[in-house]
Amino acid sequence: QQAHSQMPSIPLKIAADNLPLLAADALPAGQPHAALYRLPNLSSKKGMVSATLTAEPYEVELLPGKKTTVWAYNQHIPGPLIEAFEGDIVEIRFINKLAQPTTVHWHGLPVPSDQDGNPQDAVPVGGERLYRFSLPKGCAGTYWYHPHPHGDTAEQVYRGLAGLFIVRAKDDVLAHLPEQHLVISDLKLAADGSIPDNTMNDWMNGREGQFVLLNGQRQPLIKVAEAQRWRIWNACSARYLRLALPGRKIILLGSDGGLLEKAQQLDELLLAPGSRAEWLVAGPEAEVDLMAMAYDRHKMGAVAPEQDIKLATIQFIQNTSAQLPERLRSLPPKRIPVAKKRVVFSETMSMEGGQHSMQFLVNGKSYDMQRVDFVSRVGDTELWEIFNDSHMDHPFHMHGMQFEMIDSTLKGKTSPAPWRALIDTFNLLPQQSARILVTQQHKGLRMYHCHILEHEGQGMMGQVLVK
Ligand code: C2O
Ligand code: CU
Numbered sequence: 291q292q293a294h295s296q297m298p299s300i301p302l303k304i305a306a307d308n309l310p311l312l313a314a315d316a317l318p319a320g321q322p323h324a325a326l327y328r329l330p331n332l333s334s335k336k337g338m339v340s341a342t343l344t345a346e347p348y349e350v351e352l353l354p355g356k357k358t359t360v361w362a363y364n365q366h367i368p369g370p371l372i373e374a375f376e377g378d379i380v381e382i383r384f385i386n387k388l389a390q391p392t393t394v395h396w397h398g399l400p401v402p403s404d405q406d407g408n409p410q411d412a413v414p415v416g417g418e419r420l421y422r423f424s425l426p427k428g429c430a431g432t433y434w435y436h437p438h439p440h441g442d443t444a445e446q447v448y449r450g451l452a453g454l455f456i457v458r459a460k461d462d463v464l465a466h467l468p469e470q471h472l473v474i475s476d477l478k479l480a481a482d483g484s485i486p487d488n489t490m491n492d493w494m495n496g497r498e499g500q501f502v503l504l505n506g507q508r509q510p511l512i513k514v515a516e517a518q519r520w521r522i523w524n525a526c527s528a529r530y531l532r533l534a535l536p537g538r539k540i541i542l543l544g545s546d547g548g549l550l551e552k553a554q555q556l557d558e559l560l561l562a563p564g565s566r567a568e569w570l571v572a573g574p575e576a577e578v579d580l581m582a583m584a585y586d587r588h589k590m591g592a593v594a595p596e597q598d599i600k601l602a603t604i605q606f607i608q609n610t611s612a613q614l615p616e617r618l619r620s621l622p623p624k625r626i627p628v629a630k631k632r633v634v635f636s637e638t639m640s641m642e643g644g645q646h647s648m649q650f651l652v653n654g655k656s657y658d659m660q661r662v663d664f665v666s667r668v669g670d671t672e673l674w675e676i677f678n679d680s681h682m683d684h685p686f687h688m689h690g691m692q693f694e695m696i697d698s699t700l701k702g703k704t705s706p707a708p709w710r711a712l713i714d715t716f717n718l719l720p721q722q723s724a725r726i727l728v729t730q731q732h733k734g735l736r737m738y739h740c741h742i743l744e745h746e747g748q749g750m751m752g753q754v755l756v757k
């Protein structure tokens with residue numbers, strides 16, 4: 291039967307919807323902002339970054355007297371920050387001490403497909419492998435890494451596996467600015483301190499926890515004494531971050547794939563799950579909140595109304611300003627596409643014997659590791675149209691490179707992209723479509739999917755074979 295063959299091949303682990311949770315203010319707030327742990331480079335060779343990453347469960351005490359078992363890279367949550375320069379060779383020895391197979395996927399980076407942690411390349415329980423790739427010129431930007439095993443990505447990420455990756459350019463015009471790194475993640479804790487499985491609602495809408503953390507802390511205090519460059523990651527499974535600094539403008543410097551051509555002044559910035567941004571943070575002495583404003587992503591079923599969430603307090607302890615160059619970077623000219631592809635996201639819901647049954651599909655199909663959905667050629671520029679033929683927002687992501695959005699269309703109205711930017715993830719509203727220019731640089735299989743990890747895990751993913 292057709293419908294049956296499209297069901298996810300992996301049975302879902304499901305927790306009760308009415309599981310008692312800790313109160314949303316149970317974790318302490320207001321502590322000084324913690325810097326990310328940087329992964330030490332074990333190589334003394336110039337142009338070489340080498341390190342070991344171990345994924346394993348370990349126990350933490352987030353609340354006095356309550357033990358939480360997290361799954362983490364090198365016992366750090368958020369995972370370690372890897373820093374490298376364009377031109378570097380990166381060698382990561384990876385050890386899997388989890389009770390499940392896993393992979394390490396280098397979200398957004400142009401690494402060869404066999405080094406990119408595809409679901410086909412799982413590292414078995416107790417196994418290890420070497421990930422090795424070089425960082426080409428032009429790929430400076432703000433990236434991250436996370437597991438990508440078939441069906442288990444969402445669980446491995448919500449239990450704590452996600453780390454950060456920054457690639458720097460040697461000719462970065464903003465290299466003089468001190469940096470601040472802000473990883474925003476989501477955590478759900480049961481009343482006993484444990485991290486519960488996904489509920490049915492989590493599988494349907496994507497998981498959101500009662501805690502939205504910044505570098506693992508609830509509402510930390512960030513002191514700003516000089517003009518700074520911020521890098522911000524949305525590492526949540528499903529939460530959209532409509533970021534704002536009430537009373538101030540956001541000065542956007544960069545996107546997923548590095549600097550924009552020109553800085554942009556914005557009132558707010560929507561960071562979809564998986565996306566990153568770079569900001570300039572400066573201004574007069576004041577205390578300002580970093581907020582995630584309520585955002586309606588058209589969740590299904592009976593869900594609580596969205597609320598504004600305070601992420602951090604920013605204390606500007608003196609007047610600061612920075613002179614930005616007129617041009618931050620020159621992006622290569624847009625190339626004329628030689629082929630087209632069309633991707634359609636859809637979801638279907640039904641009730642069968644009192645049980646919800648859902649399907650999250652791409653071009654009418656559920657992900658199949660053995661199936662090639664599209665074929666592309668290395669170096670060809672293609673125009674991909676992505677259409678969200680569903681009732682919910684879905685963030686589209688493609689592996690292996692940065693692409694550029696040309697325009698988007700909603701209710702018959704087409705709007706050009708507001709500025710040029712290299713991105714690997716963007717949101718689509720229900721019934722919205724967008725056109726992007728895609729150029730793959732390596733041969734091999736690449737995934738494209740919804741970055742709500744529960745949707746990806748239930749099959750909202752396809753793959754293109756680059757020849
Ligand atoms: Cu960030 Cu295929 O993932
Ligand atoms: Cu990715």
Ligand code: CU
Pocket residue numbers: 683684685740741742745746750
């Ligand atoms: Cu989705």
